Amino acid sequence: MSSAVTKDERPDTLRLLPPHLNDVTVDESSLRRFLHGLPGVDPVGVEERAAGLATRSIKKAAKLAAIDLAISMVDLTTLEGSDTVGKVRNLARKAMLPDPERPETPRTAAVCVYPDLVPTAVQELAGSGVKVASVATAFPSGRSSLEVKLAETRMVVEAGADEVDMVIDRGAFLAGRYGFVFDQIQAVKAACGPARLKVILETGELATYDNVRRASWLALLAGADFIKTSTGKINPAATLPVTHVMLQAVKDWYAETGQQRSVKPAGGIRTTKDAIKYLVAVNEVAGPQWLDPYYFRFGASSVLNDLVMQRRTQLEGHYWGPDYVTVD
């Protein structure tokens, strides 16, 4: 393994399911019975609550603390066909030193890249504590055979990725083949070894909040360390109400099993204001113990620029412009 184990490394969550959940995963029909037995989401209620929490005003010292926390939760991401080794190197440097004029600015949680660029990221980030995350399993569509998905997962883990972002097969999920999706997640989790697994539900393609809740539980049952909203390639990407439903899922999971799992909204989070709205939601829906980069992440790139600018605004009392931070 390339990156050193840092002091904030938590022991891997105990994977044993409580007896009443053990029966749920024995076959496809019991899995379906369980997922369809989950209480339905009240769409009006969840949207109203998300909108209500988004009006909270966070100012001064609390805002500065929220900005620092948000920076430390960013998975700085570049997932473009045009990515180059040079771009990933620059991104890695930015992750380690988001604001060169204020070196006390916290580092981001991770850098997220395509599989072939993992070695570059690993090399640049060695010893920094910033994790390397890689997408895998035929990202972003997930349309390939299990062999190919597993081979890709093993490849990125061997190259030194600390975290693997997989996509679920949305076609199979929407067709109701829950067992198929479950088995794939479980197989990828096994292939990850020590790496943490983020399962991308691609909520923009799941159509209903009920489906988001079912997909969240399915991923958690199959061993996902993180449930992640989106690939960033589909509109809508992360939204507050969808993240609410997923935060409820990890909270309920914690209540059922005692295991604390993580959530990552990704895509569409561009401003400090957006980021703080998510932090409020985390605190109110899941709980303050989720306000930690181990349990909550932002999949984003441009939001870091805005966070850095707002951080300077808070410290120096006047607004900053993009002339003063790196824009990529």
Added chain:
Amino acid sequence: MAHLSIPKTYKLFIGGAFPRSESGRTYPVTDAKGNFMANAALGSRKDARDAVTAARKGFGAWSKATPYNRGQVIYRAAEMLEGRKPQFVELISTSRGSSVRSATAEVDAAVDRLVHYAGWTDKLAAVFGHANPVSAPYFSYSAPEPTGVVAALAPAESPLLGLVSVVAPIISSGNACVVVAAEADPCVAITFAEVLATSDLPGGVVNLLTGQPKEMGPHLAGHGDVNALDLTGADDELRTTLAQLGSQTVKRVYVPKGVPDFAAAPGTARLRAFLEIKTVWHPTGALSLAAGGGY
């Protein structure tokens, strides 16, 4: 049924839209006799910030538009202003207590001023750009470029002509601006914003804030994403404060010499104040030597 007249709410002009102040505040505007005229939005720090964000967005498209196109748009604004002449004459004569004749003269001059600057857009490069004679095998030329986002304080005298004389030279070269209207004349300024909003001017190129220049000025002068200041409408004390604040982020600062006479021919100082001159050195090789010449 008798018609009930609808009093107008004067709002801000930000990013091509007319929002209320984020703070929800308003202030009463009175006419020359001290009678209540209307309520205008009392802009806040956050309105100023939003206006700068909108201006930065507007700057992209406006600075890349061809000078010909910019000229057409500003000329269009002159057309729209001409069409609303009676409305402006009434507004100015009520708020200033001036005669209909002098108010008409001011509106006419404002239309002429817009046409004047509409003509300037495609001549800037020819007038302020140069081919520089250099003693090396290079073709060296200088060309003007817009400075970026300009924050301006509109003058208190001549509510319409003063405002137009400040805004037009800023935008004709491709800059975007955030203008704090004269505190006593928000109605004229926001009605002028309606002219701009119907002139094919991209949203965000001109943003108008109403309220207290003393309150919003310092936030604009300190803002890192504002590239230049036009302090025409500030008194001496405010000019010093704002220039000092602006120096911290190395802004260009324009202060007119003496008391500007807006009725006179405008000259080029305001145009030149918000231009950057870019010089390019292009190697020509030793062509002159091959032709038998020398340096």
